[in-house]
Amino acid sequence: MSEESTAYDASRIVVLEGLEAVRKRPGMYIGSVGQRGLHHLVFEAAERALEEVLDGTAGRVEITLTADGGVRVADDGAGLSVEHAGHTGHGDGPSLENQLTVLGCGVRPVNRRSLSGGFSSLGLAVVNALSGRLTAEVRRDGARWVLEYERGVAVAAPTRTGAADGSGTTITLRPDPEIFDTLEFSFDALAERFRELAFLNRDLDTTLTDDRGPAAPRAVRFRFPGGxxxxxxxxxxxxxxxxxxxxxxxxxxxxxxxxxxxxxxxxxxxxxxxxxxxxxxxxxxxxxxxxxxxxxxxxxxxxxxxxxxxxxxxxxxxxxxxxxxxxxxxxxxxxxxxxxxxxxxxxxxxxxxxxxxxxxxxxxxxxxxxxxxxxxxxxxxxxxxx
The missing domain is CATH 3.30.230.10 (Ribosomal Protein S5; domain 2)
Incomplete structure (x- = not known):
């Protein structure tokens, strides 16, 4: 082998940053590109909302497997801050735009209330990077805001779409077929984990709904006041x-x-x-x-x-x-x-x-x-x- 063919220096190093790194090596962030990784995507999307319930800033979380193959995670909290709405995030935590585009942004320090034990939790940015399409809806201060992304890139600036009743944040995602080997969620596997989280954390009130079979939709509520x-x-x-x-x-x-x-x-x-x-x-x-x-x-x-x-x-x-x-x-x-x-x-x-x-x-x-x-x-x- 020639000296020329074996030469290696800094010019050959490729540095991947941000969401590009997640899309290039998804297994490093969610474990696999099979069904296990697909489910991890759902847990990452839900973790922030569930921890809001534990903090007392939200009452319940609803997770829905949608008919088009996506997942919707909705909470009734105060609604995450949106920079274009004039909320800078100060006092509210990071803005939703930053949480969706900056790795680790919005992830809380590990403590006894952490649902992942500090293991592989990188927040909504990973979910956004590995979704073919992601839509976020924020209901806050009487207004409804919508943010849209494709493969981690914003489609447009956050848009105010009218008035809103109540408050909360809803994340709807469709896994990227270019990333995952399967796009089929297992209701039973997801239900098992959300059930675990509910009896381990008696304050949680979670509903998992499957709308993929319109003839026979099913929903299960997980709530264990006695832990x-x-x-x-x-x-x-x-x-x-x-x-x-x-x-x-x-x-x-x-x-x-x-x-x-x-x-x-x-x-x-x-x-x-x-x-x-x-x-x-x-x-x-x-x-x-x-x-x-x-x-x-x-x-x-x-x-x-x-x-x-x-x-x-x-x-x-x-x-x-x-x-x-x-x-x-x-x-x-x-x-x-x-x-x-x-x-x-x-x-x-x-x-x-x-x-x-x-x-x-x-x-x-x-x-x-x-x-x-x-x-x-x-x-x-x-x-x-x-």
């Missing part, structure tokens, strides 16, 4: 009527822990964990702490009531899962994710604090409900002897 407890209460074949649930804040952990659990008449274990509303399939310190606290409380109660002989070893976390349905959710100001896919929580103080909270609350429940406690411990003892 995790409401979700666990839906699990079938309970071994005991109560759902054991609690929430506690630990300043030294930098966040809160919420747990709901119940044993069911089933051989399977159904324990799921989340950090800042992000699924942690790899577990981590919060899940380890949950299992530590569970084993400590149940072992102590079994010994106190002589359900374990003095020579019997303590229960181990691995022995307690049969029939257990539980959700462990922590919300941290500074979450630390580990693993190749960042699906495992690594914050060290979390384990001890979650274990402490579980041990104390489960111990109190066992003492207050002796008949239910006996049923649970009998089930565990039977399972460990198999």
């Amino acid at each position: 995790l407890k409401d979700h666990i209460a839906e699990q079938g074949d309970p071994l005991h009527p109560d759902v054991i649930a609690f929430e506690r804040e630990y300043p030294d952990m930098g966040g809160t822990v919420e747990v709901a659990l119940r044993w069911c008449d089933s051989p399977e274990e159904r324990v799921t964990s989340y950090a800042n509303s992000r699924p942690t399939a790899g577990g981590g310190t919060h899940e380890l702490g949950f299992r530590d606290g569970l084993a400590a409380a149940l072992t102590a109660h079994a010994r106190e009531h002589r359900l374990l002989a003095p020579s019997d070893p303590d229960f181990t976390p691995a022995q307690l899962g049969a029939g257990l349905a539980a959700i462990v959710s922590v919300k941290l100001d500074r979450p630390e994710f580990e693993g190749a896919t960042r699906d495992r929580l690594g914050n060290r103080p979390v384990r001890a604090r979650v274990a402490e909270a579980v041990r104390e609350h489960l111990t109190a429940w066992l003492h207050a409900n002796p008949a239910q406690a006996t049923a649970v411990l009998t089930r565990i003892s039977t399972a460990t002897r198999r």
Whole structure:
């Protein structure tokens, strides 16, 4: 190979900036150009609106799969600022024009109220860049404004189209067929995630509607005022009527822990964990702490009531899962994710604090409900002897 053919210097480096970089390497921003990436586009579009509900500046969010293959995300908040309407964004956050064209603009700092845990959230600009067509409607101060983009580029200046009743922001997008391998959204997959977000964040009120089949449209509302407890209460074949649930804040952990659990008449274990509303399939310190606290409380109660002989070893976390349905959710100001896919929580103080909270609350429940406690411990003892 000649020296000329192998020469490499700064003149050969191509620097991609802004939305051009997103369109050139979409997988770096949304994970894939398949259905998973397509759904990520919807979550990015919805995240801002959902966080407005959590902030108390909006009441509900409506997501609609439209008949023409697009997605519409609407909220009833105050309406994002529009520069052409004279709103500079000061006091309201960045203008909508900037949020749609500048990467990371409008994305909030990571904290315990972040719905993505700070993972791959780059805001509306990514959604705009990967949409063949995007229309934003703002209803604010009695006026209705419309902004239109094609593949991230503004078609025209924001236009005032008349008066508006109420307030809010609506983003309607159609994924770009030049980017995605599929344009088919899965209602069930989207519903599963919005349902998760709703029971993990009890203030959320979200509706997902599918208008693609006009003969049989469907809509599901996701709202869990009781949080995790409401979700666990839906699990079938309970071994005991109560759902054991609690929430506690630990300043030294930098966040809160919420747990709901119940044993069911089933051989399977159904324990799921989340950090800042992000699924942690790899577990981590919060899940380890949950299992530590569970084993400590149940072992102590079994010994106190002589359900374990003095020579019997303590229960181990691995022995307690049969029939257990539980959700462990922590919300941290500074979450630390580990693993190749960042699906495992690594914050060290979390384990001890979650274990402490579980041990104390489960111990109190066992003492207050002796008949239910006996049923649970009998089930565990039977399972460990198999």
